[in-house]
Amino acid sequence: MKKEIQLQLTPQEAYDEVVFQETVSKRIGISGSQTDVRARQTKRSIDARGRQVKVNVTAEVFIDELVPPMLEASKAYQNVRNSEQIIIVGAGPAGMFAALRAIELGVKPILIERGNDVRARRRDLAAINKDHVVNPESNYCFGEGGAGTYSDGKLYTRSKKRGDIRRIMEIFVSHGATEEILVDAHPHIGTNKLPKIVTELRESILQAGGEVLFNTKVVDFILENNEMKGVVTQDGEKIIGLGVILATGHSARDIYHLLHQKKILIExxxxxxxxxxxxxxxxxxxxxxxxxxxxxxxxxxxxxxxxxxxxxxxxxxxxxxxxxxxxxxxxxxxxxxxxxxxxxxxxxxxxxxxxxxxxxxxxxxxxxxxxxxxxxxxxxxxxxxxxxxxxxxxxxxxxxxxxxxxxxxxxxxxxxxxxxxxxxxxxxxxxxxxxxxxxxxxxxxxxxxxxxxxxxxxxxxxxxxxxxSRTSSPVRIPKDKESFEHPIIKRLYPCAEGAGYAGGIVSAAMDGERCAEKLIEAYIKK
Known part of the structure; x- marks a missing residue:
């Protein structure tokens, strides 16, 4: 038998697993070795308004039956190596989740990142901290995982209209995050754990046939008749795709200058x-x-x-x-x-x-x-x-x-x-x-x-x-509320924090997914 219960617990009852199990058995009036009772927390929040701190818990209780996994973890993605491709500029949360969503929809993502991969990026951070040397292409804001990789890893968002928050959390868990983020009211991963999770996200993209290009800076756009056909890198390489998702983060000032120079509407x-x-x-x-x-x-x-x-x-x-x-x-x-x-x-x-x-x-x-x-x-x-x-x-x-x-x-x-x-x-x-x-x-x-x-x-x-000073973008790259496309430049999808529309890891990830869906819906032939 399975039942759901609401509890208000002391911190020890909520966070000590042995004490928690004992407390649940007592609260539901079952004790003794004749009955197998296992409880699992599904929601947890701290209430510190009173003199004594309480923890509000929602729990599933399983009586004489096996406890199923909280999440059927799966990282299986279809192979899109030979599929039509889209371009994603920026490998932060928005860019990575846009790439994974594209793969789910049968499209090959070309993910372009100006900075280093997350492992090599550590040297760039050490240079800032110890030697005061700033690498303008790879730092705390630029590089694989974006600014979110070296942050608290806070996953709380109020942006429920952007998409399925639980889905984003489950993708993080399937790539190595603890299941605690599915439970806590204000979940976080931690900067020490994010690099490994980011690496796993990249591996999923690569194994499915997507491409991830590091140390590749976009310096120009390829425009024809107000349509975004592709991008040009610092080496002069032209990368063509069916559309461009611009997920560069709110610190890429060179991109804002480029948009302004090309007379692409920004505000x-x-x-x-x-x-x-x-x-x-x-x-x-x-x-x-x-x-x-x-x-x-x-x-x-x-x-x-x-x-x-x-x-x-x-x-x-x-x-x-x-x-x-x-x-x-x-x-x-x-x-x-x-x-x-x-x-x-x-x-x-x-x-x-x-x-x-x-x-x-x-x-x-x-x-x-x-x-x-x-x-x-x-x-x-x-x-x-x-x-x-x-x-x-x-x-x-x-x-x-x-x-x-x-x-x-x-x-x-x-x-x-x-x-x-x-x-x-x-x-x-x-x-x-x-x-x-x-x-x-x-x-x-x-x-x-x-x-x-x-x-x-x-x-x-x-x-x-x-x-x-980098709380949010001081520039907005406008996009249509329904199509998510730039109102003038077709096939251009401004995305997340850099476009001025989303703040934080989860809301950026959801915006990335929506941009991928809208681009593919509009321009990929069925």
Whole structure:
């Protein structure tokens, strides 16, 4: 017999498997060796609103019957080696999932990636962290797996209209992710596990007859009568296909410049910009879990989500947390020499002693009148200028400008900085000299407000590290809501974060799948 039950458990009951099984047997009133009872969690979420943390669990209970697999894992894909082909530019989550979906539909994907494969990419990251050398083609943003590979691997999304979230999760599990991501309300994989999963995704593409081209940069488009026929690489090679899915991520500024140069319609887009804030994870745990010392052996590192509306010179803008990384690290995410960008990531166990999050301010196009001369690239040029300012403030290396939180609010340069997870190091500056006033003043208001929402958050035992500027694309490549195709250039399918339509691993993956489906539906003869 099988039944589903709802439980509210202590952390130990929820996360200790032996205790969980015993608890379920007691709750359903079955004990003793005569009956075989096995339970499996299908949904799990933490409720930390009260003084005692509870875990809400939905579980399947199997009584005197075998427990079936949660997922019938299968990586079998048909062979498309000799099929018609489409071109996918960018091997991040959107590009990889677009390629797999194309294979499922009987079409051969040519997946083009400017950076290294995920293994070789490690050397590029080490060069940034240790030697402050930025490879503009392969870094934390560019390379196999895209920016998502070296991130927290957060898989939570509200974009349920984009596609089947469960399907994306199951593909990750079939390529090596733990089944826990099918259970947790806010699932994550971890930056230490993502590279192996990304490698498995690539192997599925290759084994099915698709192609994956690394260190291959697209420098031009092949256009005929407003139709995208293919792309040209840095070696002059022309690659032709029935359509192009552009999944280049939100940091490929050269692609935006190319689109603008070719007079392909693009638009300036609002985005958000600010800093990374770093606290000790223990402090955040004490605030969120209401604990006196530490969170104990069962609860995961706690996270937070904060938002506050501010006014500056009569204009209201939101200040909010972004990509919060519990038990994580801050990393250098620049994609060109002469700029400084920070981002956050976490390993699967989230066991770093640091918690970090982007704290950013909404930037509207009306905030940037002096950049109007750049047309659709206005917000991107503003973004680039702030990153250059941060690079100079850090000492023209990947050393990041930083300041303690209360010192920042009081416009006082910090005489000393705290220990940090940011490997290239920190340089104490007044961040008001790095950020424009309409950003800095709003951040200061936001930090004070967050201190009222989370008692203990507003403290000089935390520090701002700047700048967090790659929150989303500052450029939108428009596409039709129904066909997903560019409204003017046929056979061009702008995709995911780089097009300004999706943020995060899961929503990008779903957008990639939809673009592949729409392209194939429109242009592959049945």
């Amino acid at each position: 300036a887009k609002p985005f958000a910009l600010g800093v990374r804030i770093e606290h000790s994870q223990n402090l955040i745990d004490k605030i969120q879990y209401h604990c006196e010392t530490d969170r104990g052996p069962y609860l995961p590192a706690s996270s937070y989500s904060l938002v506050h509306q501010t006014k500056f010179k009569g204009k209201q803008r939101g200040v909010f947390s972004f990509c919060m990384c519990p038990g994580g690290f801050i990393v250098p995410a620049a994609t060109s020499p002469g700029e400084l960008v920070v981002n956050g990531m976490s390993p699967s166990r989230r066991d770093s002693k640091f918690a970090n999050s982007g704290i950013v301010v909404a930037v509207e196009l009306e905030d940037l009148p002096q950049y109007e001369k750049y047309g659709p690239l206005a917000a991107m040029m503003f973004q680039a200028e702030i990153e250059k300012s941060a690079w100079k403030a850090g000492g023209e290396t990947q050393t990041a400008p930083a300041q303690r939180m209360i010192d920042f609010v009081n416009r006082k340069e910090s005489t000393s900085l705290l220990e940090t997870s940011y490997q290239p190091g920190l340089n104490s500056v007044n961040m008001h000299d790095v950020l424009p006033d309409f950003i800095a003043s709003r951040l200061a208001d936001g930090f004070k407000a967050f201190g009222n929402k989370m008692k203990g958050y507003f403290t000089n035992e935390s520090q701002l590290i700047g700048v967090e």
